[in-house]
Amino acid sequence: MRKTSVRLTAAVLTAALTGTVAWTAPAHASALPAVPPAAAGPNEITGYPRQNVLPVWPDNPTDASIPIGVTPYDEIAPKLNRLQAASKRVSARVAGRSSGGYDLYAVTVTAPETRQEARQQEEWKRLLEEDPVRARTDPRLLADYKTPLFVNANIHGNEWEGTDAALRVIEEYATSTDPAVTRLLARNRLVFNITANPDGRVAGTRANDAGYDLNRDLTIVSQPETNLIRELIVDTKPIITLDLHGYVNPTLLHPSTPPHNVNNEYDLYIKHGLPNALAIEEDLRALGYAETQRARIPFRDDAPGVWDDFPPIYVPSFAMLQSSIPYTIEAPLNPRGGNLTPQERVRRSGINTDVHEVAIKTSLRYIQDHRAEVLHDQAEVYRRGWAGEPLRDIPDGYVPGWGPEDNYRTVFPRSYVIPSGRGQHSEPAAARLVDLLIGSGGRVWRAKHDFRADGRSYPAGSYVVDLHQPKRGLVNSLLEPGADITDRVGDLYAGPAAWSQGLTWGATVDTLWDDLPDVQLTRVYDGVAAGSLPSADGDLRLDLQDAADLLVVNSLIRKGLRVHRLADGSVAIPAVPGSRQLLKDEVRAHGVTFERAPAGWRGTPLDEIVVGYLGTVEERDTLRDLGFPTRAVTPTTLADTLTADVDVLLVASNLNLSTLTASNRAALEAFLARGGGVVGLGTAGANFGNAASLLTVTATAGPSLASGVANVVNRGGPVTAGAVPHSFISQPVWFTHLGAGVTIEQSYAADPLLSGWWAASGAGTNGQAAAANQASVVRRVSDGGNGVVLFGTDPTFRLHPKGLQAQLGRALLWAAQP
Template sequence: MSRTLQSRLAAAAVTVSLLGTAVWSGPVNASALPAVPPRHTGQADITGFPRQNVLPVWPDNPADASIAIGVIAYDDIAPKLNALQKASDRVSARIAGKSAGGYDLYAVTLTAPESRAQARQQEAWKRLIEDEPAKAQRDRRLLAGYKTPLFVNANIHGNEWEGTDAALRVIEEFATSTDPGVATLLERNRLVFNITSNPDGRVAGTRANSAGYDLNRDLTIVSQPETNLIRELVIDTKPIITLDLHGYVNPTLLHPSTPPHNVNNEYDLYIKHGLPNALAIEEDLRGLGHPETSRARIPFRDDEPGVWDDFPPIYVPSFAMLQSSIPYTIEAPLNPRGDLTPAEKVRRSGINTDVHEVAIKTSLRYIQEHRAEVLHDQAEVYRRGWAGEPLRDIPDGYVPGWGPEDDYRTTFPRAYVIPTGPGQHSETAAARLVDLLVGSDGRVWRAKRDFRAGGRYYRAGSYVIDMHQPKRGLVNSLLEPGIDITERVGDLYAGPAAWSQGLTWGATVDPLWRDLPDVRLERTYDGTADGDLPGGDTDLRLDLQDAADLLAVNSLLDHGVRVHRLADGSVVVPHSPTNRRLAAAEVREHDVTFERAPARWQGTPLDEIVVGYLGAAEERDTLREIGFEARAVTAETLAATLTDDVDVLLVGANLDLAGLTAENRAALDAFLARDGGVVGLGTAGAGFSNAAALLSVTATAGPGLASGVANIVNRGGPVTAGAIPHSFINQPVWFTGLGAGVTVEQSYAADPLLSGWWATNEAGTDGQAAAAGQASIVRGVSAAGNGVVLFGTDPAFRLHPKGLQPQLGRAVLWAAQR
């Protein structure tokens, strides 16, 4: 029987009685670690509610794309919130950050007034739920008095507007209501709203922010200021339910989702609430009386596996679930964009606003009706983490529609160690990874002395991640390799199907499966890398294994230092008092580690490098993260942008050479004639190389949704010498039919996919077997003298695979000056 049919037959049986399903329990074990300070520094700065601020008002903007849709313009939001704060002591609004485009980000808390003492008690209870969950589950005062939080994230896609309007409608209604029921509701709850999490896109009418990023793909990388705020609000609010308000899917789409499910979630504790509340929202949508809201689409019930999953932790709801929240993507049904009459746009946006209002109010009601259960289960996630209990084997039929296709689980190691010292591939990468873990509310410790564990020796100061911690699922989701889901899912909503910052960020990370290291540990809240500069009057070598190393090199070049590239891709800074002083400044600024240069070294002198790029925000910002000046180039602007100071062309998007104007083709030919270097990404880069008669290769691409962590073999050379043993792929590409003078720097292993999804067509020409052993990075010099490097992996994907950034940087250095 298909999943969809089975679910539909069973759906009618779903009622609130699902909450009677047994909850597994186990012994409550304390962590082996000593008591540690909480994530927050203390309660001295906690004040009561309201916490009101007069928000600056933005100038009127008639070009705001919101206006034509019939929703509130961005510049009217601050006046609205100011008026509500003036009218009601239930509303607290603040500027919580700035968008990429410089707009104010508004966070609003809606709750009954609290004295300072009451607010401090709420904070103490919130911490107790996470730090001592078993005690919290039995604490009668907490269960009676804790204000259960609801978090609403609105308008993350800028041209999906109506979540903002629904949030403001609910705030206004509850702030000004004289209904005793509303007063009681706000005495027992805190509602936290991110009013518009993408004001750039709201004003411009674009899905992405002004930097060019889809923000609902940026958790947990958090490369953008808007997603940094979302992460902070989820962590600090600790919401029982999280609502991420979107459009437009008809009928209204309501999370929960189809498999694959993130293997690190306590899914039994989620789905027992996630499904009945979705059904309750559907029922309340019917009550609106609009024909367009007579039914909803609940992927878990209605769709086949892979159609709409909650697998990667890059979405707001999937990240929130790993924080022990019951999350939802809510996709309102009616698209108000396009060639519609003004009246029809207003009608559609009005119905969408109604839909989001229902989602907020129904979810709030669900929390009230099942308060004891949802509080217990949020704490239960943390309790299982502290106790180190295995993930539950959820029986078929646990909720209607639950079957073997939903069974996604992992095994947690006892601990991870991120070494410092000789066993660490990159100290700066390790520090960056620790910062990601801590910033995501994971817990990290440092060893106070040297120790041995798992048959390895580790230096004092090595990071230890005890997996007996409350948010172990979040931590493990970042660090574990992931799984190959190719055989389990025939479809995939979106990539990546594996991510593993533990393998793709450039740091060495060791799992310990049995025992916590026998060493005294101290909680740390910051990743640090202590750079080094050898003493004496010696030439200095820097091995480029992290973005920080490239930043240091480009900074030295910017200061006029004559840096030399060696054959293995590392660089040497010849000794002089000035060079040593500048190198020392880079050690302090970027925490890089220089070593003594080899005797009688020989290298190629480098100059400052300007890179023109064909691509999007990812190519631009990856180049900037490794310190290169990045200049946007398009087919229409080649003559204006590919000027004499451009040294390398990064080709990350297709360029039709035959379609160029004579002027633009002449500019490209002039660039190549002066030995301009080329770095190509994927089939676009290979296609350009062939069309321009640079390197002759045959590029084959895997399926468009194939993505994940690849097993690779580094052959050494200026691009991959010393590189990490894994790579990141997003539609993998491999190169065959290599022409004369083409050198393979890296290839796919015999078993190319470590984790992710990579299916094949019926002919088997685009699958893993076809890629096995084939080249993934090649380089060569064209007959005309151009240095060319082609990547079949993806070092620029959404700023995610930071461990691959040095490979891209080394390729640029080699292509620019061989």
């Protein structure tokens, strides 16, 4: 546990930090480069209020909110409509649709603004990022800029009360005649995501309708709900971000324990994050409830690794990389469970709503009390980025409790190049990565001419990422490999302990430590994969290195073209009359690159492959991204779902043969007897392969929290030929004692972990040393003719490792027709 020698109040800590402890930031070193204007021009900006009549949803008596005593989803739109009708301070809109089809509501609360005033606010907001030195010395901006606060409520559907606290604050500020509220709204914009997960709110589930925990998706952005959260944070540039949750008793609120994300300007966060947390704790105590007399602040109260802010997958950790002061607020009292009376549920949800209301109001007060400093420090994050300054070495004691265990820093390269042309592993992957960087608030340029950098040649059109940019921490967090933190921390709140879309999304990304390419650059606002098709007729080859390539293969098969799998896992398409236009359409739709097929090629004809999957939504949606028709399979439904049209069984969760009913066992045996293929993930796949006598391996799993980016050696073959030398792991698995006929396609390198966390547990036989040089992907044709592939890596984890999806797709093609 952390210990501090002095019990500090928020006021004492703030005074200390604004006095001798804080250093003076160096002046802006150089003029800013010209930056193209943002997409929304001044003529598109209107004043406030911006009111809309929200569609009203039908009454739903089964809404899980009702027994908790909070606002049912169908009552949210009518309430917001009434508030808009009653007050010019409230602007509400439908900002998107959830996975399950519900409206997502974004609400802004502020004093009315003319169009000219709103345009001025937008110019100031942009100026903070574009020219931070000028912005923070502009007397008009400092006096009149409306500092933003962002509240994200109910991201976990069965943690309801954040929505009700938001509605309560909106109603109070909409209708109050208190002059203090009038002044408050004249100097601030409050932006609310009223219910970030209406699917879960109605159903009483943590996840959305698609089955995803949205608070693990912020740098993957696979769900419509997280796309909106990202848009609101990037657009709002909030000084403080609040993500309202439940239930941890006593109330838990950030700042967090180490490890900290190595790309953050953590000194500029913790100097505000800790005193505001202490102020929230004081105000919670003032509520008078026995349950709110103390908060749990992990930075102060917990050991390293208990509740960290390391991966940028959470709303707060993503917001910090956007130069916001973020908080997870976990209200204390769980109103769920069958042993509670209706009165107790309502009592608990009422206290939780009060807790979240305090967090909102205290944070807003902190912004007002420290307005000049928080504006200066938000701009300082951007200034350091533009100037390319190294991260600060934060001295021990910078705030009470800060020590060597907190000091996580990276070294920024000067730039990155994402090549185009032959130097690029996958053009669709590169375009996808560029879209992620830009959508997350980063900046990307393209070279107008060929150039050389760091001894390599690059063609015109290659992307250049200049890290002298305001949100360099966010960009670098996505592109850098990461670090092995195994020896620094004995625990993690959750994985992944490394992510690196620069290594795991399938694109080639080159790091230039000292150089910015000397070539004319044009800023771009989306990624483009043009693809190509040889000009002359003839047989064509498509190397399957991205999900887009698999989508094309499955599309061509469905359209009746003959497609053949070659020995290296690529495919050949014979030239036939009428095929060229179909291929052009696929190039245009997916940006894939065809090349001439090798002379005298021979391959295995491919039919449409139907995949039965035994797993989670992650397997379901990865298969969708690859274009395979699917059937959901469970141990109890094999007889109904493992029908004659299923060609391959994807085993990602346990299938215990000894517990199957006679009919389900018969269906499985019939599938295997007709030569059905099997692709297995992790120990579940290996256990099934052994039990069904398809192959013999011993599978060993690392600790459950071991995760990150692994170094791998690809041996070639239909699954891994041409694959990148890195893979994503989440509880890595390796295969030893390989039986007859088992071929190793990929193995862990001698140093298996490039970045992440992977300690040994138990007897110490499942650490990195035990996995070194051992097989990570194997295949075999069983004695009965079944194609079998096992993965010890994780190609489906939360839809994150895009670069591994093609390996899974190639495995399915081979297993179906080995």
